[in-house]
Amino acid sequence: MGALDYIQDLDRAVFDEANQQSYAKKAQKGLSEKLVRRISKEKKEPGWMLELRLEGLQKFTEMELPEWGVNLKDLDFDDLIYYASPEEMKGYATSWEDVPADVKRTFERLGIPEAERKVLAGAGAQYDSLNAYHNLKEEWEKLGVIFEDMDVAVQKYPDLVKKYFMKAVPVKDHKFTALHTAVWSGGTFLYIPKGVHVDQPLQAYFRMNAQNMGQFEHTLIIVEEEAQGHYVEGCSAPKYGSTSLHAGCVEIYVKKNARFRYSSVENWSQDTYNLNTKRAIIDENGLMEWVGGNLGSGKTMLYPCSVLRGKRSKSDHLGIAFANKGQIQDVGAKVIHVGENTTSTVLSKGISKGGGESIYRGLLQINKGAKGAKANVRCDALILDGDSRSDTYPDLRIHEEDVAIGHEASVGRISEEQLYYLRSRGLSEDEALAMIVNGFIEPIIKALPLEYAVEMNRLIEMEMEDSVG
Amino acid sequence: MLSVKNLQVQVEGKEILHGIDLQIKPGEVHAIMGPNGSGKSTFSNVLMGHSKYKVTNGEIEFRGQNLLELEPEERARLGMFLAFQYPKEIPGVSLVSFLRAAYNAVRKDKDPISLYHFKKLLEEKMELIGLSSTFMSRSLNEGFSGGEKKKVEILQMAMLEPRLAILDETDSGLDIDALKTICETVQAIRSPKQSILLITHYPRILDYITPDKVHVLMNGKIVMEDGERLARKLEEQGYDYVREKMGIKSLGLKIVN
Structure with a gap:
């Protein structure tokens, strides 16, 4: 085995x-x-x-x-x-x-x-x-x-x-x-x-x-x-x-x-x-x-939280949330920059399906004195059907001027054309959907050790089963 | 192999194809030529089963089965393939994982291929078509140039070995070298029984892949059919040749060569 x-x-x-x-x-x-x-x-x-x-x-x-x-x-x-x-x-x-x-x-x-x-x-x-x-x-x-x-x-x-x-x-x-x-x-x-x-x-x-x-x-x-x-x-x-x-x-x-x-x-x-x-x-x-x-x-x-207390300390937050029927995933990240020249990145991927609700809620706080802080937040949402929803609530509290901050958010729906393209290659509608979803979360999956990456993919597949009809 | 009879198709309530007839036998190469807006892409997408197009009349039979009852994936598993004019980007899905899933899907009755053997096979075909093996792990079509996308379509065709390959304007947007490579690959990978349906605006591609039959599509109808020499005529005289001969009014659409 x-x-x-x-x-x-x-x-x-x-x-x-x-x-x-x-x-x-x-x-x-x-x-x-x-x-x-x-x-x-x-x-x-x-x-x-x-x-x-x-x-x-x-x-x-x-x-x-x-x-x-x-x-x-x-x-x-x-x-x-x-x-x-x-x-x-x-x-x-x-x-x-x-x-x-x-x-x-x-x-x-x-x-x-x-x-x-x-x-x-x-x-x-x-x-x-x-x-x-x-x-x-x-x-x-x-x-x-x-x-x-x-x-x-x-x-x-x-x-x-x-x-x-x-x-x-x-x-x-x-x-x-x-x-x-x-x-x-x-x-x-x-x-x-x-x-x-x-x-x-x-x-x-x-x-x-x-x-x-x-x-x-x-x-x-x-x-x-x-x-x-x-x-x-x-x-x-x-x-x-x-x-x-x-x-x-x-x-x-x-x-x-x-x-x-x-x-x-x-x-x-x-x-x-x-x-x-x-x-x-x-x-x-x-x-x-x-x-x-x-x-x-x-x-x-x-909302896992990183307090960047020391100089040049760093944090990376990678998160996936899957909200299926009857679920609310209210998740995100909190980062508090305290020390000088601290760096943080947040990458969050939310998927909603079957009426599920996926929410990104994030706090980015840069304290006075955290000079040279760099922060980048990116949250992407993928909505699989018309019943489901996604929201983003970013909270930025910046008390220092000498900082570099990036914030991006995107909301996407799977397009009929993408599904058609994959189905024309022999994949069923479910398989095509699962493939697009797996692609969406790939940046996070690849950060996991192989065993967990495979398990996570399997869990997502399970969520995707019977997604149509 | 493919038999289309009196095919009428609507998009959003408007009729685009007004009764198409087409017969393709195993191993034949057919070309459907026509100016912009003649219904060429509609035709190829109807064959593949795009849900946007509504068949209001007529029949399509492929390898003895009524295609109109089949989903796109079932058509693919039956041996149909469409090389897209505008292939879609699928972020985060590597070319190799996508194509292996497709490969196993069209061979549902056989055991799935191991990743090792699949990669070997894929590498061979990529070399043939002049694609660097680094494309394998890149996201499908994401950030690919127009020419690269077209090559990847033909790569998929080479891997999936369909009975009937529809090449929808595969020549558009390609420079002459890229077109030549792609056409040579198509010739090299072809089995004698594989049929090809070329959908094109320009006769240029027919210099590299010789058709058994050329059909000219205008305003949603096939208005002229002949052997390869029809393509030559079009090359010399453009679609006005057809219009004059058949007494069709030009709709102000110009052929740009």
């Missing part, structure tokens, strides 16, 4: 199908101080973490829902499970053999063990609230790289975690970061020591299984000076026809002369509200690259 064979067998059923979830029946719905204390106790957390959680809970109850973006009024906070842990999963496994059979089967269908063997430096696999598997190849461990379940990292590396946890993203940034702080569970802790180049990607896969589940994993990444790395995240959830919520948080610190790439393919089921927060702080001469694909999920609000 080749590393890519699993992708050919991927179909919607792989993602939509759920395992038995007797454990979740015992899990209670709703949010309370009691639950927050229980989570912290079960995880044997230090006092400061419990205090932080309680602060999060307090802020969550005080704060209002955002008044912009996707309408969240139907999100019933009392009807969600905030913490669920399959009984048999006590501590994660470091060998797939030790992962409970049905959990293992899920990840096998998603191709994780196979990919790990072939191309990854390490892999993690989270199932509802807890990691089922986490492993880093020995060669990297020897160099001092830490790739750990976030729950475990709080125990094993308390000083490092305390120094960086919820520092790039403040607890009260918005209602969902407050909620995240209160009930976060699982996720990844990655630490790359000074000068170490991890040249194979590290991957984490987040799987929601239980119905009405909320998943709140926390990913904390520290890339020390001169270090380099690439982290890839995949996400999916089965389809139940009732609401689930994903409010994860990603914090990345890119130190002087370091480079880091974070790629994610978010493919939650359409029942999911995906309200994720991702932020990186980049120091002098550092480079942060974001590559993101947003498919699935009914309603998404996600």
